[in-house]
Structure formats: structure tokens, C-alpha cells
Amino acid sequence: MHPAASVIAFTVLSGMGFGLLAFLGLGLPAPEGWMAFFHWGLGYALAVGGLSASTLHLGNPQRALKAFSQWQTSWLSREAWAAVATLLVFAPMALSDIFGLGLPRLIGQLGAVLAVLTVFTTSMIYAQLKTVPRWNTPITQGLFFSFMLAGGSILSGNGKIALIGCALTAAALLAAFAIGDKAFGKAAQTIGTATGLNRIGAVKVFEQPHTSPNYLMREMIHIVARKHADKLRLIALGFSCVLPFLLLLLPASPALYAVTATIHVIGALTARWLFFAEAEHVVGLYYGQR
Amino acid sequence: MTALPTHTEKKLGLVIDLDTCVGCQACVTACKGWNDQGQGLSDQNPYGADPSGAFLNRVHTYQVQPEEGSAQIIAFPRSCLHCEDAPCVPVCPTGASYKRVEDGIVLVNEDACIGCGLCAWACPYGAREMDQAAGVMKKCTLCVDRIYNENLPEEDREPACVRTCPTSARHFGDFADPDSKVSKLVAERGGYDLMPDLKTKPTNKYLPPRKKDRPQEASLLAPLLDIKATGFAGWLDKVLGKI
């Protein structure tokens, strides 16, 4: 799949944002005043920034409101609702923290549940796609959740949880690589089943339907980038999990968290880039390319 | 609206005969021509180094090597299959993507589409293309603006690609009716689904190429006689004796 910057930014940033918001909602930590403003502000900035980045890849962003209409069937629509609901529910909690209003934590806890739900809906957008076997596994939800946990806990300064988050993310990434690499094969779709010509013999492409590239190929087929996959996997794993894990073992300090968070983000962006770039859509079969 | 209807009154779709399709690409440009005036199908950089545009129907060509015999070339047109369990529909956040209850045609309501592209991701068959100029998703409409169009003569109320196909490799009809031409063709010629395991239940069916090539067989043509022995005169006698 084409690793579009807007979608990578959207999923990574909003994931971290909702993670941070969730921790804040749970009161872990529960800053006050300006500190609360900065924490909540960062959470909102990431979540909302991510969401708005996602509209960049829309053909008609001015109609984005319509995306709320199909919550009964569409994960994307559900995500829109979940995100808005989460942000709305968190709002009084945030205000309460900033201005010391003393509203019950329950609101924050509810928000945290919604935030998890939001990230879950995001993950479902990908995990539901049978057309992309690498995504079409529960690992996808695991990945999104673990990144939310790791990112959120690092940003919120929850060192212990962050260690768990990093470990979980590492496990999820490794599992995603291992399972993902086999997923396409397991889905058992080939150029032969795609065309049904397997009933005659071994199929390969003779001529492409167009010699000029098209939307489908640009969007669903991304071969070149995968060449460096192994290196990038190491970077993703190292930066998003291993290095942060090691850093988190050092004595905690805001500066350390800032460095850890930055490194984690780089890793997360890389991992998410790979998430797309390595994902093979079955439509590539028609083009003899995946 | 993105819920799929549980039942459609008709199941309109195409049968594509791979035994007959010569890969001429006529259906590709006929489709482009009809839909370009109807809904606009933009081209980017049409005279440039990298032209690219939206097409709702594309014809691939494959090379197939059977276990025995020579390799074959098979042209393979690909457009929306108007799946019964169309995965492109429920993913749509706006309801722009829908399947008609009347006839099962899967359409995009361009006025509602935000161009998120998710339906194209969900479609296994590459049947949806984003129009880069309009920013909305385009797909085969099964020529819904032709098949019921009262401004067209009755005989022209069929998809543009079917009407133009010079070899008649494309057939249009109602699969819900077991007596329709398309249902019969599928029954007679073993029409099949693409990637059936994905459970999309495509309406469109493909007819497989008939078995090709004969084995090297000894000739059934027996010489009249041994010319070496009897000579030309003997042959002539024998041949002309047959009149």
C-alpha cells in the first residue's frame, strides 16, 4: 500500500494523542493549572492534529462531516464518532484539571475507555480489510493498542507502564512481522485465483492494461520501498521500543522523557510507514506486482 | 445506506467470455467515452511524460502455461463485479457507496463522497478509481444511465462496453433470472467467480477459455495408394475414378 504521509501522521499522532489523553483521563498523572494545560493541550494537539492530517488525503475534505453518517456499518465513520465523543468527553475533565474544577475522575475514566475505543476503531479500518492480508489479523489491533499504550505512557511520564508498553509494542511488531510475512500466502490468493486462470495453468502477466501508471497501482502497489524493509524494521523496532525501553531504565527526568518520546515517535513513524509499505493488496495480483 | 441490502430484486451484471475476448480494448474506451460525458473521468497530464486518468474498465493480458502444450495468451477485462456481498459498501463512512435494492448495482453517490479511498482499499478487484480532478471515487455504474434510459432506443439500453464489444465477448443481463441469457451462459460454459474465497459473491461471471490445442496425432488422412509403387498414373486413375 502507498505509505501516504498524511495517513501515517494521522495514525501515529492520533494514536499517541489518544494514549496521552487516556492517561490524563485516568489521572496518571493528574497535573494542575498550567501543567495540566500543557499536558491536555499536547494530547489534544496530537489527537486533533492527527485527525486533521487524515483529512488531507481526502478528495473532498469540505464534505468530511458526511463521514459521521454511517456509524452502523463503517469503521471509519465509527472512528469519527469515537474520536469526537472522546474529545468531547475529555473536555470537561481537561477543564477541570486546568481550572481545578474538581469534576469526578469518572469522566476521565470514561474518556479513557472511549480513547481506547477510538484507537480500536482506527485499527479496525485496517484490520477489517480482507484485501490486505497483512492487516487482516488481530495483530493489527494489537499494534495500534500497544503503540497507543507506549506512546501515551511515555508522553504522560508513566515510566513503568511505558516499559510494559514498549515491551508489548516490541512483541506486537515482531508478531506483526512474523505473521504478516506469511499472511499473504495464507490468504491463498494468487494471480491464478484472482483471474481464475489457475484452472488452465501457471499464470503470469503478459502486458499491463495500461503502460501508464494509474491510481490503483500508485495506491495499492508499493514495491520499491520494500527493498529496504529489513533495515527499516530494525529501525522501527529499535527506535519505537528497544531504545525507549533502555532509556526508561535510566533515572527519570522531563528531558529524558522528551528524548525518549522523540525517539519513540521516529520509531513509530517508521513502523507505521512499514505497516503501509509492506502491506500487499490483492489487487496487485492482477498486475503481477504486490 | 452503507448497509448492504439483504436481497435485491434483480442481479444485473456482466458475463465476460475469456474464450472470445481478443483484448482489443474497445470496451475500455467505449466505457471511458460514455462515462466521461456522463460523470466526467479526468485525465492528468494527457500529453505529458506520465499521462494518467480514471478508467472504469481495464483489460489485462496474461500468459498461461498449461502443464502440457504451448503457452497461451488470455485477455482479461476487469471492471466492477457488482458483488452481492460487496466489501466496498459497508466500509464507506459517508454512505456514498451503496448497492441498489432494485437491481444490485453498486454505485457511488458522487455528491456525498469525500474521496477517502477506503472503498477502493476494500475492493479486491481493483474496480474503483479515484478521479484526481473531482476528488471522488469513480466506478463502473453498469451504465445505470443507459440501461433504463428512455432517451435511448430500446436496443441501446445496455452498457456501453457491451454494445461496443466487437466479438460479443461481453453479455449483460439479470442473474436472478435463471432463464436469462447470462444465467444460461454461466450454466453452459461453467462461468466462475474471481477469488471466491473472499466471499464477496461477485455478480459478474467469467467464462473460461475453451480447451485449446490438439495433441500431435497421427493423421486420419490415409493416402489413396502407395504412389511410389504405382506412380502418378496410378494415383490419377484412382482419384479420377472417384468422380
Next chain:
Amino acid sequence: MNAPVLNTSPPVSDEIRKTTCYMCACRCGINVHLRSGKVSYIEGNRDHPVNKGVLCAKGASGIMQVTAPSRLQHPLKRVGPRGSGAFEEISWDEALALAVSWMKPLRETAPEKLAFFTGRDQSQSFTGWWAQAFGTPNYAAHGGFCSVNMAAGGIYTIGGSFWEFGQPDWERTKLFVMFGVAEDHDSNPIKIGLGKLKGRGARVIGVNPIRTGYNAVADDWYGITPGTDGLLILSLIHCLLQAGKVDLEYLARWTNASLLVNETEGPEKGLILKNAESQPFVIDRRTGAPAPWDGKGVQPDLGAVWQGHRTVFQHMAERYLSDDYAPEAVADRCGIPAARIRGLAAELADVAFNQAIEIKQPWTDFRGDHHDSMPGRPVSFHAMRGISAHSNGFQTARALHLLQIILGTVETPGGYRMKPPYPKPVEAHPTPHFVTAPGKALSGPHLGYVRGPEQLALKEDGSPARIDKAFTWENPFSAHGLMHMLIPNAHAGDPYRIDTLFLYMANMAWNSSMNTTKVMEMLTDKGPDGEYIIPRIIYSDAYASEMVAYADLILPDTTYLERHDCISLLDRPISEPDAAGDSIRWPVSEADRNVRPFQSVLLDLGARLGLPPMVNADGSPKFKDYADYIQNHIRRPGVGPLIGFRGTDGTKEGRGEANPNQLAAYIENGGFYQAHVPEEALFYKPWNMAYQNWAVATSFYESPQPYLFSIWSEPMRKFQLAAEGHGNIQPPDHLRDRLKQAMDPLPVWYPPFGDLEAKGWGYPVHALTQRPMDMYHSWGSQNAWLRQIRGQNFLYIPTKIWEAEGFNDGDYARVISPNGGITVPVAHMAALNENTVWTWNAIGKRKGAWALDEGAAEANQGFLLNHLISELLPEKGDGLRYSNSDPVTGQAAWFDLRVRIENVGPKAHASPDFEPIPRVVPQGSLRAEKDKA
């Protein structure tokens, strides 16, 4: 959950205008939809006899052709050096005055110094008429490099040909065999026909080195080695004869198999034996005595020997029964196992003889014999350039017709059917006219069918009368001229120099020339005097093609929706076996540029030159424009360009006075007219009196012309006799052997000339081109839709060579022929003859042409094979270089090309990589024109 309200009956357009497509030469009927006066959509015309409603990929994208940014805008005059692109925009008056100032002195002194050649011309009867009026012998269209072998091989053998002049009986045939067909001129009819066969499960066989397109859907494929079809066919004939599976009745009645061949040594040897009245005769089986060939009740005896003279049948049988034609003897050369050849022969015999059909239709033949029904043998064939574009193509075409004849499948139900005005024997065609006189018209048409050496276009000193050396000893039956020799000969001044080259619709500086690089040099080459060797070039194109840069004066044409055209029975009509047909184009859309229809411009030029048929007695122009000509020109009394709606009241068919409302009637009728063949006349046309009488009534000829198919070709034998030293018109000595071989009166096979030189020199691989169904030569690339489908071509390499050279996707190959080398991208293909490589024709473009970006794939990765093909064969020790053409017809032997292949690894672009040609129109914009509207 409500679906949006959908208008399923949107208005389609304001108006439909019915005219004729010209995205290729197939001439399909189209419905052009207009919205607010602009073309909005093009679909096929269901009522049209050619396409019956369907359109091909090109036809359906015609809208992108008429809005293409490459359209020329106004007349241009060259101001800088030729090829520099320095042009100045001039008015039509200036342009025409300039042309007249060049042409008039030529006409008054030496009309042959104007050479007028037209390429994809659909008005040849008109352009030829113009050239005749001008008085130059140097006129032809592109047929000589296209498929004259097919056309002439057919005319000389059966009085008709494949091409678009005949077709299988699609409704009834049970077995259809195609030799060397990729797309053909009959694009849609063949596809419709194949669809019919497939629909009823009839069997289709493809004989072709390459298994794409029609050959890909064929039920069986014979991946023959190029240039060996003649051998394969004669071997099939061998098998059929051996088994006695020949239609003796058919041969005896309808072919010259029953005529006697003169065995007397001397100048008559091998000619058909004639009686005292100079008539051929047969031996009647009933009496054993000579009888008139066309006598009522006569039963010709195929086995007759009369005074030592034997029948053609015996000569034929004896030759092909020889072991030389046994499948085992030809298998290796053809690349087809002997068992497969025998299998194919058996299949043919089985369908022809065991599955014969019959139409219960009584009819009477030219002998006056009555027949109760029309028996048929439902085997049919079709062939095109795969057999004709070889230097043995004429004889191969003859061989294929012979195969059809012995199976009794020509003009019988289920077999091959001719389209009126065919059948038409050699005798019914004109002979070539070529004698010039200053200020005078030529006495007759340029092109024709030669019957003997005395009709060659030779001057009194024996030198060629025509610049292309058509109708000379080098290629006596060059019925379509030799356009591929025009520029090389004009450049070499051989046989003489010309002054003005007048070209129409032919991209001679690119894809339609052999040896493109050299041709571009020839066009810009100057003599010692500093003048161009070809002093003046006038060219009419509608688009910014490669050729435009090489002209001195450009006469920009309209596009096909903006002008009148006439697809006439005098030319290449739209007939079907069941009906004669012709059609028109008319301006369904108005030209928005300063361009004029070329035919009208020709009439204007003719009037300015004072050419008699184009001026009135007072010197005023006789025809206002081409439309006026189409309606009012009279060729022969009562006969004009169109057969429909003749007579002052428009009720006459075929013959009748000019009708001032004829075009309006055509437009009303959908742009075409059909004259239906009577039921009784639908088959056995060459011998069927009902057909013959109808053909006379419909103006194809002036009296009935029944004839016998020529298994034994007397015109050919006459040339052989000359080569043997008989007669007073003698060939040059160096051509005698070649003539003896090539002019064999019975079909023969000899290796293509390209093979002979290739063997010793190490060019083991055959290199071919094919027409893509979705592109027309050079002109499809300016079409924004089509160029997305096919903007680049690859050289397809068979598995054996792919593996031997270690090719991978993305690699390029160096392809070397005796004429040079090119470097091109490759792709693998398994369904391919193992010694053959190929590519799509004419995808490669010159940078800067066709209003495309210089970075266009067509101009960077796209390529032509033409650089590898020479118009001359290498010198073989006699100091002479023959043209790379069939020795009988002069047909360009494109497919004789032999190469060797080397892997040169990945590269970014193909070579040769020419400098961009300067633009005569701006580059196309980022959006297609119609989008902006």
C-alpha cells in the same frame, strides 16, 4: 437508508449525426453525438453494414482525435533549412499560389517530375484521377509497402482477395484458419465474425509465429517460422492430393485445372493451349473430344491428355505429390512437426468433405447449365501481411488460394466469399498507363494488372517509366506501386530526378519508411550545387507528425469529422458478400482552424493549373469543392463515385445521372448505401449468371465477365518465357534466374531473400511487428486515452533466447541487423515461435512530434524496428542492390527482417535517440482540450 434519487434517463445529446469513422481504414459507421454543437460522444451505427453498431478502441476514442492539440492550424511555408522547423504561417491563397508556381512549369515541360504519392488515402480513385489529369506517371498510394502481395495474389488467382475484399462465410463456416493476421483492415468485421464462430463453437485455427489477439483465442495455434507458410500450405496440398481429398467437380468446372498446358517446345510452351479461335478449350469427358471451355453441358476431363498436352490438373498434382512437399520434408523449416501438418490436413479434409453443407437455391451458370442447389464446403481461410510482407509473399498467397480451390471453398457456402465489385478477373482490370507528354494528361489510370511483358511500364530504352520502378522486370506485377522506393529512388536519381514530391497522409520520415534514419537524411540531403536533392516537398497532413518537419509547404487538412469523403466502389468500398456498399463522410463538426479538406484543395489546385477535367470551358473551376465532385463527377456514362440514389430523382442504383441531392440522401440514410445481391446470386459469383447480370446492372463492368480460377497463371508463365529468352521484350540478364523462379505459373515456395543473407552472416532471429488493436500506426499516440493504454512498446523475446541471453525484466537488448542496430527494452513471451522476436508497430515517436512532451514514453522508451530494415538488399557479388521487395509485386518485405540479439542490461531509454524535431504546434496542455471546454 435511502438510496439517492438517481436520474436513470439523463438526456444523451442534442443531436446525432451519422458519418464514417476514420481512426483507421475499416470505415465503420458512427453516430456522432453533439451537445451545444460540440462533439460529445461517438458510438457505432447499428445499421451500418461494416460494424453493425460496434466500435473498436480507436473508433470509440475519436473524440480525443478531433480535439488533439497536435492538429495543424494553418498553412505553413518553410523558411529555414529543411528539418529545422522554421516555418512561416501563410494564407491559403499564398499556399496555393506557391504550389501552382512549382507545379505548373513541371506540367508544361516534364510532368513526371511531380511525384504524387498518397498514404492512408481513402480517395484513391480521386487522387489517381487528379494525377492522371496532371499527366505524371508517378502516382500510387501506400499499397505497395502494405499488402499488394495479398491483393495481387488474389486477383491473379481467383479474381478477388482477402484483405477487405472478401471474407469467410461467417454464418456457415465450421472451420476457420487464419494465416498471419493481427488486426487487418477489416478490423471490426473480423472481430464480429470471430464472435459469431465462438458463439456457435466453430473451430478457429491460427497460423502465426506469435500467439496474441486473434491467435490467442484460436482453438489451435501453429507457431510457424516466419516466411515458411508457402511451404506449409503446399505440404497440406500434398497431403490432400495424396489422400484424394480434393473437390474434383469444383476443379473441373470452375478452375483452369481442366485446361491444357501447351507442351510444344518454343515460345508457347507452358501457355494454355488455344484453339484456332484463340480460345482455350477442354476435353469433354462425354466425348473425349475438345469442347469449348464455356460450352453448355460440357464435362471437362481433368485427366485428359490431348496430343501430348496435359491438363493443368496433372501438372499441379504431379508437382505437389512430390516428396519435396511431404510433411516430413518441410517440418523442420516450418518449425511445425510433421504429425501436426498431417493433422491439420486431415481436419481440413474432414470438414470440407465429411461435413459439407448445401443451400437449396437453384441457379444457372455461365455455361447455361442449371443447378438445383449450392453445395458448400464449410472451411474458410483468411490471411494478411504475415504471408504477404515477405519476399515470397505473392507465391504464398497464390498457394493459399490454391489450397482453398482444391477444397472447393471459394465462393461456396461456408467458405470464402467475395464482396462486390469482386469477383473481377485480371482481364477486367486496366493495365498500367505511364506514357507522358508535356501539358497532357495520362491516357489512363496509373495502376493496373499486367498480363505480359509488353505491358510493363518501361520507356523505349527499357528504363523504368516510373520513379518507383513499378511494373518493371524487378517487379512486374506491382499493382499498387512501390511507395517505399519513392524517396530512395528520388534521392539516388535512379531512374531519374524529380522536382516536386507531393505527399498526402503518409508519415514517410518515420514509421512508414524502411531505414528511417537514412530516409530523414535523404530528405535533407543537398547536392554539390547546394540545392536539395529532392528540390521541393509539399505535404498534406492533419497533425504534427514527424513528416511535417521535412516539407517545404504544408497544406493542413481537416480531421475526419470536419470534411466530406467518399468511400467509393471505384476504390475500396464497404461492400459485404451480400451487398455492394459505399459511404461518405460529411462535416458533422465545423473546423475551428485555418485548415481545408485536402480533396477540395486538390480540386482547387487542379483548377488553378487548368487541368481539363477540373475546369469549365471558360476556365472557371468545374467543382466548387469535393462534395460537388462526389455528386457530379461522371467517370463513365451514368457512373460516378457513389452508386446510391443516382438519377435526377435519386431512384437509380449503380447507374444513373448525377443527383444534386445525392449527399443529402446518403446523410439521411446514415451515411452509406447498399445495393443488395439477389438471392440467386449470393454464391458462385464468378460463374453465376444472375450475379454477372446484376454486376453489370450495378456498374461494376460493362458486360458479364465469367472466368475460371487460375491455378496455372498464364501471365506469370509469359514472364518466365521471356526470362527463358522467348519473345522480343527481354529482361536484363541479371534478372533472368530470379524471374524464372519467382514467375512460376504454379505456386512455389522459395526462402525469403532476407533468409539467404542472414544465414551466413549470423542473424539467426526473425524480427516482426504487429498492429496493436488499439493504435493506428503513428496517429494513435496523440490520443490522450489510447496513449495511456499503449504509450510504450517492448521487444518480446521467446523463452529460448530469453534464457540464453540471461534477460531479466527491465533489461534492454541490442538488436542488430545487416542494416544497423537499436537498443530497446525487452519483455518475455512464451507463446512465441522460438526463433522470433517482435514488437508493436509504430509506437515509438520522435521527440517533439504529435504535440507530446519530450519526456513522453513514446519518444524515450518507445522504438521502431524500421531502422533495422533496409529498402535495399545487401549487394551479392553482382554489384547490384535489389529492393527489399517481393520480386513479383514489389511488396515491401518488412517481415523478412533477420537480427541477432544481445543483452545489454538495464537502460533508461531506447536508441537511436534523435534530437527533438521542432514543434509546429505547441505542446499539449496539462488537461485534455475537451476538459477545458
